[in-house]
Amino acid sequence: MSEEKFDVIIVGGGIAGSVTALLLARAGLEVVMIERGNYSGAKNMTGGRLYSHCFNGIIPDFAEIAPIERKVMHERVSMMTETSNFTFDYTSDRLAQPGKESYIVLRGIFDRWLAEQAEKAGAMAVNGILVENLIIRDGKVCGVIAGEEQMFADTVVLADGANSQLTTKAGLQRKPVTPHQIAIGAKELFELDEKKIEGRFNLAPGEGSAWLFAGWPSGGMTGGGFIYTNKASVSLGIVVTAAEFINARKSVNELLEQFKAHSAVKPLIEGSKLIEYSGHMVAEGGYGMLPRLYSDGVVAVGDAAHLVINAGYTVRGMDLAVGSAAAAAAAIISAKSRGDFSEKSLSMYKRLLDDSFVMRDMRRFRKYPRFMENRRIFNEYPEMADEIFAGVFVTDGAPQASMFSKIFKTAKKNGLRNLAKDCIKGVSTL
Amino acid sequence: MNILVCCKIVYEEQDISVLPDRGLSYDRAELKLSLYDLNAVEQAVQLSGNIRALSIGGKNKDNGKIKKNLLSRGPQELYIVTDEALSGADTHQTATVLAAAAKKIGFDLILCGEGSADLYAQQTGIQLGELLGVPVISSVSKLTAADGKIIAERTADDSVDVIEAPLPAVVCLTSDINEPRIPGMKDILAAGKKPVTEWSLADLGIAAPEVTVDVISILAPVGKDRKRIIVEGDDKATELFDNIKNEVRS
Structure with a gap:
């Protein structure tokens, strides 16, 4: 059988996959994007926020044309106990600065639109197909396998999401993902x-x-x-x-x-x-738990590469998906110009990623996953907030203590050393 | 053999919502191929030949994803006739337009699903044959073709009718005739490159067919409210039983 070969096969038509496809197709590469859902976004359940800065330079008129739900103008964080809730609510014109604003998106709608942009640019979308395995010859990824079918490409981009099985098969995820990640x-x-x-x-x-x-x-x-x-x-x-x-x-x-x-x-x-x-x-394993991001003939982008930041007050994955897609596309275009798709050639992806906001921010928050395992944040501190504000706001005619003594008394219960330690740790990891 | 497969594009029934006045809302409904027509496409592929798909409808039926889906299942090309006058077309209008298009395209055999997934009137194929002046066999559960004729089987209650007809002919297929294949990635890729011919009624040289059926209203059946009686606990079996008994009696 003669092997028809494409420049790039992208597995997964979500944000990372679609943006990679869009940029590669624009550069004139022959790109096939394979999505297991009947359309991009069909299998996506994320209900969340997209930081739009990542589309600067990729889709310049993003704010005008993208199917977004609402522009985020209120950032709210709450500490909740069974019977109380303490919220802070930040709103500011600064949240709306062009190129820095963020949007709530529904991925079923958004991803579909994004995949269409890739298709318009010339990428070929194949929907309703689950890629089950990779064709690996002499350690090099050469294509994908779905059912009885094989399809070949110079480079395979793994954009198959948080639960990627293919990163393991490609040898990128060497150790099994643990329940902590x-x-x-x-x-x-x-x-x-x-x-x-x-x-x-x-x-x-x-x-x-x-x-x-x-x-x-x-x-x-x-x-x-x-x-x-x-x-x-x-x-x-x-x-x-x-x-x-x-x-x-x-x-x-x-x-x-x-x-x-x-x-x-x-x-x-x-x-x-x-x-x-x-x-x-x-x-959400963070920087310390990242899989390898590239190998011979293969790169991983977005959630499949575990590029997610959970900083407690905000969770980011979509903009990192776009950032990694941009880096991967640039590296693949460059590899194509050299006709070299080896691990060494594709290592440019990691270099570009390291210099981009993606890895700068992944490194910045690298200690955060461990800090978040500290149970006081999810137990004692919401209780503490409840007690402090109950002390401040609940009035029953009894003589009121000073604000400071109320806070001090409550804080003391959890151990002032712990509190100070957590404050310093929390702030320094962010 | 030139096989023409007629395919209807319908709303995904799961996406149709019932409004408070029992009317139906298609606002959020995706489009899809009528399920029974997939059997017709599959049968065409199994008979093998020069397979063309034909669909008609309002402008909203001009949907790239569905065209690609249809072509990934085997037809070599697709003809689609869209015109605002055809949105919500009745069976007579549909058959009239299909007949005009079929004449223009040319055919030996036309395959239809037994009925459509939305209305299931089982009329279009039969009227199409009549308008074209060719034999029609409906409710066909097995079909073979050889030497300018077809042999069709119709499964009745306690017998199987075997019917032979000369070509050209129209055949309406039941959904148990075959198992439609699931397109592979190469089929889907190839589908994107297959020719699609888009026609208007003017291209067919016909005016909008006369409406023969007036739809007065379409309403969802009245739903029955749940009783919301919740019985919890290991020793409440009698109470549960009594509740059921009372509800059945009332």
Whole structure:
């Protein structure tokens, strides 16, 4: 059989895959992008936020043409206990600066659009096909296998997401991913009238809020709850580190149910209609747990490369996916010009990535995953916030202590040394 | 043998939502190929020959993903007739346009699904044969072709009718005739390069066919409210039983 060979096969048509395909097709390479869903985004459940800076220079008029849900104008972080909730809410014109703003997106819609941009640029999209294996000859990745079929390419780009099996097969993920490197997420999507969303979340038309919760939502385990406002729906969910469930008393579904029933959450979704529910894995091992990113004839991008930052107050994956796609595309275009797709030639990908915001930020937050395993953040501190503010706001006619003594007394309970240590550690890892 | 397969593009039934007034909303409904027509496409591939697909509909049926999906299943090319006058076309209108297009394309055998996934009127194929003046065999569960004729089987309650007809002919196939194949990645890649011919009614030299059926209303059936009686506990079996008994009686 004569081997028809493409320049590049991309496995996965999500953000990382589509952007890689778009840039390679623009450069005139023959690109096939294989997506297991019937369309890009069909299998995606992320309900979250995309930092738009990553599209500067890739899709210059991104803000005008991309199908986004809402522009994030409220950053909210809460510490929640069973019976209380303390939220800070930051809003500022600075969040809206062109090229620096972020958007809530629904990936089922967004990824489809992005894949279409790649197709318009000349990439060939193959949907509804699951790539099960790679063709590897003499240690070099030469193509992909789906069912009985084989397809060959000079370079294979693995963009198959957090649960990538192919990075293992390509020898990039040498050690099995441990439960500490992966979180379990469950999300529900509630349909709600646009005006009601804007009223309940204090938003101007078209504006959205990104909201993360620590404490009660994860049942005191490493993780948290989130709420994102879409155009006419609300994404609400829980993410908890997989390792926590080994000894957990509650399942992720039970946590989600109790989160929805919390008095600070329930009114937000009152009268809405549940239209979708889903679960997925989130890579969050951080910089220290990254797999190898390239080898002979193969590179990994986006979630498949575990390029995700969880910094507690914000979670980033989509912009890193775009950044890694841009670096991978540049490296592959350069490899093509040399006609050399060896590991050495493709190492340019890692160099470009190291110099980009992707690795600068991955390194910046490298200690954070360990810090987040500190249970005080998910247990004692939300309780502490509750006690402090109860002391400040609950008035019963009894003589009031000074604000300082109230805070000091509560803080002392958790051990001032621990608190000081966590503060310093928390700030220094960020 | 020139085989023409008629395919209807319909709304994904899972995406159709029922409005409070029991009307239907297609706002969020994706389009797809009518399920029964996939059997017709598969049968064409199994008979082998020069296979062309034909579809008609309103402008919204001009959907790249569906065209590619259809072509990935085996037809060598696709003809599609779109015109606003054809959105929500009745069976007579559909058959009239299909007949005009079929004449223009040329055919030995036309394959249709037994009915469409949305209305399942089982009319279009039969009317199409009548308009073209060729034999029609419907409810066919087995089909072979040889020497300018076809042999079709219709499964009745306690017998199988075997019918022979000369070509050209129209055959409507039941969904148990075959198992439509799932396209492979090379089929999908190749589909993107296959020719698609797009026609308007003017290209066929016909006016919009007369509407013969007036749709007065389409309403979802009245739903029954859940009783929301929850019985919990190991010793509540009797209570549960009594509840069921009372509900069945009332």
